[in-house]
Amino acid sequence: MSKRVAVLTSGGDAPGMNACIRAIVIACETKGYTLIGYLHGYNGLLNQEYETLSLNATHNLIQQGGTILHSARCEAFKSHQGAKDAAKNLQALGIDTLIVIGGDGSFKGAQHLSTCWDGQILGIPGTIDNDVAGCDATVGYYTAIDTAVSSIDKVRDTADAFERIFLVEVMGRHAGFLALNAALASAADYVIVPERFDNEQQELERIINQIEARRKLKGPVSFIVVVAENVWPGGLNTLAERLSSHMQSEVRPVTLGHVQRGGSPVSQDRLLATKLGTYAVGLVGTEKTLIMIGEVDHHPVEVPLKETWAYTKPLDECSVETMLATMNQRY
Numbered sequence: 063m064s065k066r067v068a069v070l071t072s073g074g075d076a077p078g079m080n081a082c083i084r085a086i087v088i089a090c091e092t093k094g095y096t097l098i099g100y101l102h103g104y105n106g107l108l109n110q111e112y113e114t115l116s117l118n119a120t121h122n123l124i125q126q127g128g129t130i131l132h133s134a135r136c137e138a139f140k141s142h143q144g145a146k147d148a149a150k151n152l153q154a155l156g157i158d159t160l161i162v163i164g165g166d167g168s169f170k171g172a173q174h175l176s177t178c179w180d181g182q183i184l185g186i187p188g189t190i191d192n193d194v195a196g197c198d199a200t201v202g203y204y205t206a207i208d209t210a211v212s213s214i215d216k217v218r219d220t221a222d223a224f225e226r227i228f229l230v231e232v233m234g235r236h237a238g239f240l241a242l243n244a245a246l247a248s249a250a251d252y253v254i255v256p257e258r259f260d261n262e263q264q265e266l267e268r269i270i271n272q273i274e275a276r277r278k279l280k281g282p283v284s285f286i287v288v289v290a291e292n293v294w295p296g297g298l299n300t301l302a303e304r305l306s307s308h309m310q311s312e313v314r315p316v317t318l319g320h321v322q323r324g325g326s327p328v329s330q331d332r333l334l335a336t337k338l339g340t341y342a343v344g345l346v347g348t349e350k351t352l353i354m355i356g357e358v359d360h361h362p363v364e365v366p367l368k369e370t371w372a373y374t375k376p377l378d379e380c381s382v383e384t385m386l387a388t389m390n391q392r393y
C-alpha cells in the first residue's frame with residue numbers, strides 16, 4: 063500500500079547523513095512511497111518547511127558531507143505546544159511515517175512528538191559523538207575519527223620540530239569515543255576522556271609523570287595530549303597554563319572544533335548510513351514504532367528510542383586497555 067514518509071536531520075550534522083537520505087529516497091522510490099524531507103530539523107516540522115524528495119536528489123549525494131536537509135536545534139519544539147503544532151502539520155500532509163536522523167537529543171524529541179502524534183516514528187543514529195546507546199557506531203563517527211587523526215598527524219609534525227608539548231581538544235560532547243579512538247589511531251601520548259577523569263590534580267600528576275618518564279628515556283621529545291571537550295574544568299587554556307607552569311616549558315593548545323563535523327564520509331559511514339536507511343524504509347507500515355535502527359556486530363538491531371538515552375554507552379574495554387598500555391600508563 064502506498065505510504066507517505068517524511069525524513070529530517072536534527073542536532074549536530076554528521077558526515078553520512080546525506081548517504082542515509084539517499085538510501086531512504088531510493089528505498090521509498092522502489093516501494094512506491096512518497097517521500098518528503100523536512101528542513102532544519104524540528105524547525106521544519108513547526109514551520110511546515112519541506113521539499114519532496116525524488117531520485118533527482120540522489121545524484122552525487124553519497125559522498126557529500128553535511129546534510130541537504132540542513133540541520134538545527136529547536137527549543138520551541140520541546141514544549142507541549144511545539145509537539146502539538148508539529149503533529150498538526152504532519153497530519154495536514156498525511157504523513158504515515160517520520161524518520162529522524164540524529165542523536166539522542168533528537169530521539170528524545172521524537173518520543174516527545176509521540177505524545178501528540180500517533181504516526182510511525184523511526185530513528186537512525188547520526189552524530190559524530192557516538193554517544194547513542196544500543197548501537198556500536200553512529201553515522202558520522204568514523205569520518206570524525208579520521209578527520210581528527212589527520213589533524214593530529216599534522217600537529218605532530220610541528221610538535222616534533224619544536225619538541226613541544228601540545229594539547230589537542232576533540233569534540234564528543236560528554237563522551238570520550240572520538241577522543242579515545244583519535245588518540246589511539248594517531249599514536250598520541252596521552253588522552254583525557256570524561257569516562258576516566260577523576261580530578262584535575264591527579265590527572266595533571268599523571269600527565270607530568272608520563273612526560274618526565276618519556277623525556278628521561280628519549281630526551282626533549284614532543285608530547286601530544288588529546289583532550290575530550292568539556293572535561294577539563296576551565297577548558298583547554300587552563301590546562302595549558304597549569305601544565306606549562308609545572309613543566310617550565312611552552313605548551314600549545316589546539317582546538318580542532320567543527321572541522322570534525324565536515325568532510326566527505328569515509329566508506330564505513332557510507333555503508334552504515336546506507337544499510338540503516340534501507341532497513342528503516344523496510345519497516346514502514348509495520349507495527350514497529352518509536353525505535354532506533356542501529357547496528358551491533360554488523361547486524362541490524364531495533365532499539366526502543368527510550369533505551370538510547372537510558373544509560374551511558376561505555377567505552378570499549380579493549381580500546382581502554384590498549385590506551386593504558388600505549389599511552390596513559392606507558393611508562
Ligand SMILES: Nc1ncnc2c1ncn2[C@@H]1O[C@H](COP(=O)(O)OP(=O)(O)O)[C@@H](O)[C@H]1O
Binds near residue numbers: 104137139141169
Ligand atoms: N527532551 C527533549 N524534548 C523534546 N525535544 C528535544 C529534547 N531534547 C532534544 N530535543 C530536540 O532535538 C533537537 C536536537 O537535540 P540535540 O541534543 O541538540 O542534538 P542530538 O540529536 O545530536 O543529540 C533539539 O534542538 C530539540 O529540538
Ligand SMILES: O=P(O)(O)OC[C@H]1O[C@](O)(COP(=O)(O)O)[C@@H](O)[C@@H]1O
Binds near residue numbers: 074188189234291323
Ligand atoms: O553545533 P554546536 O551547537 O556548536 O554544538 C557542538 C556540539 O555538537 C557536536 O559536534 C555534535 O553533538 P550532537 O550530535 O549531540 O548534536 C558535539 O560534539 C559538540 O559538543
